[in-house]
Amino acid sequence: MKVVVVGAGPAGTRCAVQVARRVPGAEVTLLGAELALPYDRVALSRLLAGEVEVGDLITHPILALEAAGIRFRAGVAVAALDRAAQVVETTKGERIGYDRLVLATGSAAVRLPLPGAELPGVLAYRDLGDVRAMLRLAAEGGHAVVIGGGLLGLEAATGLAARGMKVTVVHAMGWPMDRQLDPEAGALLTARLGRRGIRFVMPAATVALEGERHVQGVRVDDGRVLPASLVVMSVGIRPHVALARAAGLQVARGVVVDDAMRSSDPAIYAVGECTEHKGRLIGLVKPALEQAEVAAAALAGDAACWQPVPDQAALKVSGTAVWSAGEISAETAEAIILRDEDAEEYRRLFLRDGRLVGAVLYGDTADAGYYMRLIAEQHVVESRAELVLGSSFEAAA
Numbered sequence: 001m002k003v004v005v006v007g008a009g010p011a012g013t014r015c016a017v018q019v020a021r022r023v024p025g026a027e028v029t030l031l032g033a034e035l036a037l038p039y040d041r042v043a044l045s046r047l048l049a050g051e052v053e054v055g056d057l058i059t060h061p062i063l064a065l066e067a068a069g070i071r072f073r074a075g076v077a078v079a080a081l082d083r084a085a086q087v088v089e090t091t092k093g094e095r096i097g098y099d100r101l102v103l104a105t106g107s108a109a110v111r112l113p114l115p116g117a118e119l120p121g122v123l124a125y126r127d128l129g130d131v132r133a134m135l136r137l138a139a140e141g142g143h144a145v146v147i148g149g150g151l152l153g154l155e156a157a158t159g160l161a162a163r164g165m166k167v168t169v170v171h172a173m174g175w176p177m178d179r180q181l182d183p184e185a186g187a188l189l190t191a192r193l194g195r196r197g198i199r200f201v202m203p204a205a206t207v208a209l210e211g212e213r214h215v216q217g218v219r220v221d222d223g224r225v226l227p228a229s230l231v232v233m234s235v236g237i238r239p240h241v242a243l244a245r246a247a248g249l250q251v252a253r254g255v256v257v258d259d260a261m262r263s264s265d266p267a268i269y270a271v272g273e274c275t276e277h278k279g280r281l282i283g284l285v286k287p288a289l290e291q292a293e294v295a296a297a298a299l300a301g302d303a304a305c306w307q308p309v310p311d312q313a314a315l316k317v318s319g320t321a322v323w324s325a326g327e328i329s330a331e332t333a334e335a336i337i338l339r340d341e342d343a344e345e346y347r348r349l350f351l352r353d354g355r356l357v358g359a360v361l362y363g364d365t366a367d368a369g370y371y372m373r374l375i376a377e378q379h380v381v382e383s384r385a386e387l388v389l390g391s392s393f394e395a396a397a
Contacts, residue, residue: 004098008032011272011288012104018296020069035075048159081247105240107273116209138163142229149176153234171202261295323365326358
């Protein structure tokens with residue numbers, strides 16, 4: 001069986017490796033649009049901060065891929081799918097046949113359609129090329145503005161600050177990571193990063209980027225112009241679905257897949273950030289890898305079913321760990337709070353009908369797995385005091 005995987009990100013690479021392992025005699029071709037070996041995209045923040053080198057990010061050296069029975073093609077972008085002939089057409093005019101195809105095209109960073117958005121020095125933060133461009137500009141010093149105070153935005157801000165730039169984060173909400181943190185945890189994180197030289201302007205909207213031959217400033221909605229020789233847009237992602245849509249596959253926000261990651265064409269599967277499963281998109285690497293495993297199992301002829309769990313997000317910047325999962329802003333949920341101001345530790349747990357439905361941890365995230373299990377199992381809470389003290393209390397009991 002000829003299997004072609006389009007996209008050499010974490011999900012695509014995992015799927016290719018598992019198919020080669022599980023399907024006897026499979027001819028697996030992995031196509032990567034980037035001119036790079038498969039690498040750890042989550043660790044890009046460490047590269048930006050100067051903690052690792054590019055080579056440290058490589059997850060699958062070419063010899064390892066060959067040993068696994070995978071034909072890897074770097075710098076090969078796909079232009080079209082010929083579903084009738086079961087052929088992939090590359091931008092170079094090459095035609096590659098398949099019996100089964102896996103789309104792992106990922107997502108693209110959203111670029112705000114602002115005046116000046118196309119000026120040199122305005123970058124996204126999604127791949128190795130973006131980070132290399134940031135490092136070139138950061139070497140010159142000066143001011144950087146990160147638009148968006150979400151998970152990736154804070155990683156970019158922290159990395160650029162570590163490179164010696166003066167960094168300002170512009171965020172539309174009143175606290176950073178508003179999708180993952182409640183206002184109190186967000187305020188703690190803001191103060192912590194502020195002590196490390198990162199300035200926050202929020203709530204604020206960016207209205208224009210200013211400059212002539214290169215970006216020089218960011219204008220916000222109160223009229224201020226923030227100096228910037230580097231601007232990083234980190235305001236969300238959008239699934240790469242143009243290829244699937246042009247081929248006539250069912251596409252909503254993402255490529256629509258069933259529980260086995262099959263698309264509307266039984267010969268084509270999709271995994272990772274390009275997918276939409278029961279109306280839901282994903283944006284984290286863990287569920288993307290789970291989908292890759294499920295698709296590989298299905299291609300091997302085994303029973304396979306992806307069962308999503310509540311979202312969780314973890315971040316560690318400037319030595320501060322934060323974690324959240326489930327519903328963290330539910331108006332109908334009851335909140336239990338534990339705060340240790342001296343240790344700068346905080347947790348807020350959300351309960352509904354006696355069950356834990358969400359949790360926010362700041363400073364000490366050792367109980368993340370414990371709370372994640374309770375949320376996933378819809379465990380009935382018997383003691384609020386025991387719950388807030390976490391797994392250590394349960395172990396002692």
